[in-house]
Structures are given as C-alpha cells and as structure tokens.
Amino acid sequence: MVGTPSTISTATADAAVIARSRADGQAFSTIVDRHFVAIHRYLARRIGSDRADDLAAQAFAIAFRRRGDFDKSAESARPWLFGIATNVLRNDLRSERRMLAAVARIDRTAGEDLADEVERSLARADAACELARIAGAIAALDSDQRDVLLLHAWGELSQSEIAAALGVPVGTVYSRLSRARASLQRASSDLSASESC
Amino acid sequence: MTDNDELVRAFRSEVPPPDEAAWAAVRGAVAREIAAEPKRPHKNARMPRRRVPRLLAVGLAALALTGAVAYGATTLIGVGSPAPNPPAPFSPSNIDLLGLRVADPAGGPPWGIRLALSQGIDGARSGVAIQIGRIRAGQMGFIGQDDVFHDDHLFHAAGPNSALITPADYPITGTPQKPDLQSIYHFALTLPGVASAYEGCSTIKVPALYRRPKGAFEREERLLEQSLATLRADGLAPRRVARRLPGGAAALRLLFAQQLQRTHEQAHGFFGERTFATCPGADLRTIVFGFAGPSATSIGISGFGVNETEPLRSNDDGFYLFVLSQHWNYGSKFQDTVTCEDGRTVRGVAAPGTPDPPYCRGSG
Numbered sequence: 001m002v003g004t005p006s007t008i009s010t011a012t013a014d015a016a017v018i019a020r021s022r023a024d025g026q027a028f029s030t031i032v033d034r035h036f037v038a039i040h041r042y043l044a045r046r047i048g049s050d051r052a053d054d055l056a057a058q059a060f061a062i063a064f065r066r067r068g069d070f071d072k073s074a075e076s077a078r079p080w081l082f083g084i085a086t087n088v089l090r091n092d093l094r095s096e097r098r099m100l101a102a103v104a105r106i107d108r109t110a111g112e113d114l115a116d117e118v119e120r121s122l123a124r125a126d127a128a129c130e131l132a133r134i135a136g137a138i139a140a141l142d143s144d145q146r147d148v149l150l151l152h153a154w155g156e157l158s159q160s161e162i163a164a165a166l167g168v169p170v171g172t173v174y175s176r177l178s179r180a181r182a183s184l185q186r187a188s189s190d191l192s193a194s195e196s197c
Numbered sequence: 198m199t200d201n202d203e204l205v206r207a208f209r210s211e212v213p214p215p216d217e218a219a220w221a222a223v224r225g226a227v228a229r230e231i232a233a234e235p236k237r238p239h240k241n242a243r244m245p246r247r248r249v250p251r252l253l254a255v256g257l258a259a260l261a262l263t264g265a266v267a268y269g270a271t272t273l274i275g276v277g278s279p280a281p282n283p284p285a286p287f288s289p290s291n292i293d294l295l296g297l298r299v300a301d302p303a304g305g306p307p308w309g310i311r312l313a314l315s316q317g318i319d320g321a322r323s324g325v326a327i328q329i330g331r332i333r334a335g336q337m338g339f340i341g342q343d344d345v346f347h348d349d350h351l352f353h354a355a356g357p358n359s360a361l362i363t364p365a366d367y368p369i370t371g372t373p374q375k376p377d378l379q380s381i382y383h384f385a386l387t388l389p390g391v392a393s394a395y396e397g398c399s400t401i402k403v404p405a406l407y408r409r410p411k412g413a414f415e416r417e418e419r420l421l422e423q424s425l426a427t428l429r430a431d432g433l434a435p436r437r438v439a440r441r442l443p444g445g446a447a448a449l450r451l452l453f454a455q456q457l458q459r460t461h462e463q464a465h466g467f468f469g470e471r472t473f474a475t476c477p478g479a480d481l482r483t484i485v486f487g488f489a490g491p492s493a494t495s496i497g498i499s500g501f502g503v504n505e506t507e508p509l510r511s512n513d514d515g516f517y518l519f520v521l522s523q524h525w526n527y528g529s530k531f532q533d534t535v536t537c538e539d540g541r542t543v544r545g546v547a548a549p550g551t552p553d554p555p556y557c558r559g560s561g
Contacts, residue, residue: 025231029224036223037214044212052212053219054478057226064230138205153205181202 014077018070028064031077036060038078039085042155046089059085074164082155083165086147137187145180148173222477225348274306275351280339280395282356289313289326289357294337296512302522303392303479305340306331306352310486310516313357329484329518330355330394339395343476346395353395360395390520392480483521489535490557491515497534515557 014031021028039059044052063077063084070080138146151162159177163170215223291314298307311328330337333352339360341349489496489509496517497506507517535543537557545555 025234028227028231032223032227036220040215040219040223041212044215049212049219050478053215053222056215056219057222057477060223061226061230064227149205153202184205 015070015072015074018067018077019072021064021067025064028067031063031081032060035078035081038155039081042082042150043085043089045154046150055088056085059088062088071164079157079161079165082151082157082161083167086151086165090143090147137184140187141180141183145176145183148176149180149184152177218476225477274333274340276333277341277346277349277351277353280346280353280355280359282358284358292328292357294332294335295514295516296510297514297516297518298332299507299518299520301331301392301520302482305392306333306338308332308394308484308518308520309337310518311337311355327486328355328360329390329486330360340393343391343393343395343480345393388484388486390482390484391476392482478523481523483519483523485519485521485531486517487533488516489533489555490537492538492557493517493535494538495536497536498531499534500531503531 014034017027017030021031036056040052040056043055043059046052047055059081063081066084070077074080138149141149147166148162151157151165152159155162155165157165159173160170162173166173293312293314295310295312298309300307308329309332311330313326313328328337331340331352332338336354338352338354339345341347341351341353346353485498487496491514493509493515495506495508497504498519499505503521505519505521507519509515509517531546533545533555535545535555535557537543541557543555543557
C-alpha cells in the first residue's frame, strides 16, 4: 500500500516506537499520546464518556502487554489499537446496548412524558427523532455488524484496516458493512412508515 | 455513501475530547503496566530454563504459599510518609482501633474503624469521633491513589486528627479512657468515599441520563440556573433560543435529564444517578457504618440493588461497616436489619438525620 509521506513517516515511527518500547517501556507513552484521543472518542461515542475513560485506559494497558504481538510491517498502530478497543468493548456490550436503548427511549417518549413546556418544545425537535431512530437501529444490529459499521463511521478506518483490526478477511468486512447498511435502511423505512417521530 | 451513513457519522459526534481525568487514567494504567513488567516475563522473551527437582519445587511452592498466607495482603503495600495531621478543635486524648475489618472490593489493606475520644472543646464534656480508613499492620491509614499522596500507591499512616468524622455529637459517659459503648448514641450513616479512604477525588452527581459535561463540573449548576432563568423569561423555548442559553447544550441536557428523571421517578420510583469523578470510577466507594449495640450479632443492609449481611463479632464492639463498590445516592436510605443476641430483629432506616436507626438496646 502506498501512503502519503506523512502517513509513511508516522507509520514507520509507530512500529519503531513499539519496537523500542520492548526494551524501554516508557517509550510506549508516545503511542498513547498519538492515538489516545481517537480511541477515547470512538469508545465515548459507543459507550459514553464516563465508561470510555476506563475502557480506553484498559485498552492501552492491554496494548502495552501485547506489544510483542504488534505486526512490525503494519503501517500504523491505529487499526491494531482500534481492534483492541473493540475487543475491550465487547466485554461491556450490555452497557452499550443499555445506552443506545436509553437514547432511543428518551427522545421518543420525551414528548409524552414531560409536561413542562420546555421539554415539550425541545422534544419536538426533528433532530431528536433522528437520534432516536439511529440509536434504535444501531442497537438492533448484531454485534459483528455494529463493530464494522462503527469502526468505519466513527473510527474512520478503511475496510482493510477494519479487517486488520478485527482479524477477519476483507471480504467479511464488506459483507458485514453491507448487511449493516441494509438493516439501517430497513429500520429507517419501517419507522418512517409507522411513526410521526 | 448513503444518507444513513451520514446520519450514523453524525450520531453522537459531539462527544467531548478526553479530559485530564481520562489522560490521568490512561497514563496511570500504562505506568502500572510498566512498573509491573519486570515481575512478568515478556511473552516472547526466552527465559533460561533451570531444572529443579520436583520435590524441591513442591517444597518451595508450599513455603511460598505459607509465607503469603502468613503475611497477608497488608504486607504487599509499601509504606510512605505519614498523612497530614491538621490541628482540629476536637483533640483526641485516646484513640481506640476496633477489631472490625472489612475487605475492600478491589483488595488490598482492609478497612477499619477507630474511635477518637476527647474531653471536648471546652474540656468539660467528653466526646467520641469516628475515624474510618485502611488498616495495615494494626495501624490506620490511607492509600496513595485517587489524586492524593501523588498516587504513589503506598500506605500513609493516619495521625490522631486525620479524617475525623464528627457528623453529630456522640457524648459518652465516664472517663475517656475506653469508650462506654452502652452510652454512645446509636447511629447509622452513609457517606461517599474513595478507595484511598482519603479526600482528593472530586465528584459530581447528575441524573442517570445525562452525559459528561464538556466544561468544569463546578460550573454546571450555575449555568443551569442561568439557563432556567432564561427559559422561564422566554416562555416557550424554541431551539434557536436554546442555542443562545448561557449553559449551551450541556446545561440543556442536564435540565432535560433532570426533568425526565423526575417524571420517571414520580411514575416508577427511584431511577438512578451517575457519578462523574476525577478518579477512576472503579475507585468510588460508599461507606455505610454505624453502631448497632454490643449485643447485636449481625447487621444487614438492603436497597438500591444492595443486599448484604455482616456478622458482628465480640471484638467489633457493636460497630459495623460496609464498603460498597460505587457511589450510591448520598444519604441513600438503606434499610437496616439488626439481629440481637436474644434473637430479636430490629429494622429501620440508615441515613443521615434518622432519629432512631435500628439498635439492640441493653445487653439483650
């Protein structure tokens, strides 16, 4: 794969830094500084900021322990770290489903439950309906499809990077992404036809 | 690229960047891994193999196990400098470490209670204050974590005035040499705490449906008040007005969550809160403690998903202590059930200000 000069430079640096960290553990902090914001943001979007702190810390601790497994020929540590973060997240799937379900429920029921005029006016916002629809549809996906969809949309990984992150063939990534999109489309059509929100 | 892709991409895109607490958590986690590494051979490292006779190996393993049991977990933590001992109006003349020991949910030194006895401020009336902390080698102290003692993970011995808890006046009779337990007013309290058993971790509680605010915690309440005032002045609040609110989206989310929570609670009872903390969430604790009387043989607390029972031994002196693994509502009204040695059970509420928490009266 051919990258831009800056990509190659960063990628080389990631591999070199991880190699150096095997003798000098402190060197690993460079990897944390480079990638923590992206990993934390991905986890925060999936599971909420409060849990993201713990899970992101856990992901980097695991990455440090497993740095011997890092593929030295990989261009960047980013897909590897997203893969670890996704695995950490799988242990907390119940929290993610609960959060998505809560978002879907809040915005659907807000207009019915809250008497105050402030809540009524806010709940009528179109954005709230979209939020509820997307949250519900994402929550309904199976976990493999959800991982691929959100690594792509929120982690901004390419299909080949997702394949590397999850340790599955690229073809599997394409098919899961396609099925996830179809599910979202179905959910979108169903809700548009059945509800005003 | 589909419309749905764009919607998914935009969904929850407003999450705040990691704050200082998040950075501290990851740096701490990696630092702990680095510190632990010399004890753990690297997965791919080639270790020299030594042949140890099987009998000798079994003997060494047994010796190591015996040693570990004998020393216990409390020896696994190093000792740092003593905790600060600030001057206090309550000057203990005698400090009594009770025999009660309670495990921490994350392990390490157990928790215990000390009674600090004093003649009182005016010297005329004696009193007793409660001290709660971690116990190592018969000494009460605190652990260097949760933003205190430079997070050194060492044990810091408590001074006579460290962490005095004097939530009310608990007078005793007689001389303040040894507490006259029959005359200590019975009490039951629930306090928020952290694993360090010391102050230092800042927390804020918000309704369960609220997301972490972007700014500093302490600003949220003020911003909310300003936002509420603007909303009330405007009557109906269209979204364009909402955008101009002083607290912005964060304050609106808080308002929204509070209103929603209130409605849910009116319909379904307690709904829940979330605690945001500057220390890792796993370090949050709720401390439930009290005095059930010397003739109490066990104490149970229940409510909010908690259902725990603790046997009380004679060297507990009638005191009890629960260390729960997260922050429950400050002042949660746990239901207490005390069993007395004559078989009676006494039920009541354990909360600040409760006039008559459960207590075994007399000697049973």
